[in-house]
Amino acid sequence: MPIRPISRMGHPILRERARGITPEELRSDEIQRLIDDMVETMREAHGVGLAAPQVFEGLRLITAEVQPSPEDEDEGIPLLVLANPAIVQVSREMYDDWEGCLSIPDIRGLAPRHIAVRVEGLDRHGEPVNVTAEGFFARILQHEIDHLDGILYLDRMKDLKSLTFIEEFEQHWLPREEEADELPG
Numbered sequence: 422m423p424i425r426p427i428s429r430m431g432h433p434i435l436r437e438r439a440r441g442i443t444p445e446e447l448r449s450d451e452i453q454r455l456i457d458d459m460v461e462t463m464r465e466a467h468g469v470g471l472a473a474p475q476v477f478e479g480l481r482l483i484t485a486e487v488q489p490s491p492e493d494e495d496e497g498i499p500l501l502v503l504a505n506p507a508i509v510q511v512s513r514e515m516y517d518d519w520e521g522c523l524s525i526p527d528i529r530g531l532a533p534r535h536i537a538v539r540v541e542g543l544d545r546h547g548e549p550v551n552v553t554a555e556g557f558f559a560r561i562l563q564h565e566i567d568h569l570d571g572i573l574y575l576d577r578m579k580d581l582k583s584l585t586f587i588e589e590f591e592q593h594w595l596p597r598e599e600e601a602d603e604l605p606g
């Protein structure tokens with residue numbers, strides 16, 4: 422399963438609307454290979470999600486996965502492959518949190534997202550699936566589905582003042598976040 426190159430911001434494919442996939446097409450060897458490659462590429466890049474345009478394929482296909490972290494008592498998010506994902510319901514409430522993107526390396530920024538979403542789509546075998554997600558998982562889905570419409574998280578940011586390189590994030594933003602977390606209540 423080869424690792425595929427990742428498209429970077431500036432490449433037009435990241436600004437195009439990806440096309441839908443039929444269930445028959447989804448079951449083809451070519452798309453099955455693409456899915457395997459996307460999973461491999463996402464894991465190799467230590468990403469928590471990937472959209473097909475990020476590997477130069479203009480198709481409505483996303484993957485997501487978060488490895489469990491026993492020390493943080495984090496169960497992670499099991500591997501999810503979705504074709505033609507559509508957000509069918511959102512919480513009214515939104516919250517800001519840090520986002521990064523494999524297509525915009527070494528940068529982070531605060532972006533608002535719905536706290537919870539319900540997403541419908543097809544699994545890799547072409548069967549309909551319905552996913553309800555909250556918090557970080559909901560954020561990943563919104564970020565990846567945006568990629569299918571040519572939208573980057575930068576477009577979602579209310580302003581660009583929090584845009585930071587990862588090194589500066591760790592030096593200047595992370596200590597503040599940790600301080601905030603320590604406040605009682």
Ligand SMILES: [Zn+2]
Nearest residue numbers: 521522523524
């Ligand atoms: Zn991204």
